[in-house]
Amino acid sequence: MVNGQQQQWVQYTYGAQRYTQVKYRWPCLAPTSPDEIAGTPGGVMTGGLAATNPPPKISAWQPISPAQISSLSAANPTATYYIPDGCGGQFTFSGGVPVGGFLRR
Incomplete structure (x- = not known):
């Protein structure tokens, strides 16, 4: 009792999830077609994988x-x-x- 009123203890519990995001930081190789207008042969093009990152891995809720x-x-x-x-x-x-x-x- 506090000041004549009944009080109740509330025990909070917390949970956490882990998000893991993988970012590629290396170049990739991709085939290219010949360009007949420019007169260039096909070959290999290099570029980053920034636009192809996989979705994040999200773990289950765990108490913390x-x-x-x-x-x-x-x-x-x-x-x-x-x-x-x-x-x-x-x-x-x-x-x-x-x-x-x-x-x-």
Whole structure:
């Protein structure tokens, strides 16, 4: 009881999914047809594979604790991690430290 009102403890559970995106960074070879107008023979053309990246691999949801999220954030400073703050907002993890939360205006 708090101030004459019954209170209830809410235990939040968090889940995480891993997205893995593969980016090709090497040239590829592709056959070319002869160009009769320009008078060039067919051959091989090189180019990047930037437009042919496969879709990301998305893993199943796994339970994760706020301490694990903080450790991941510290180990991966370029990634952004979010958890809800329980008041309609969210915390952003930056360098292993939660920042932000709900602000009333």
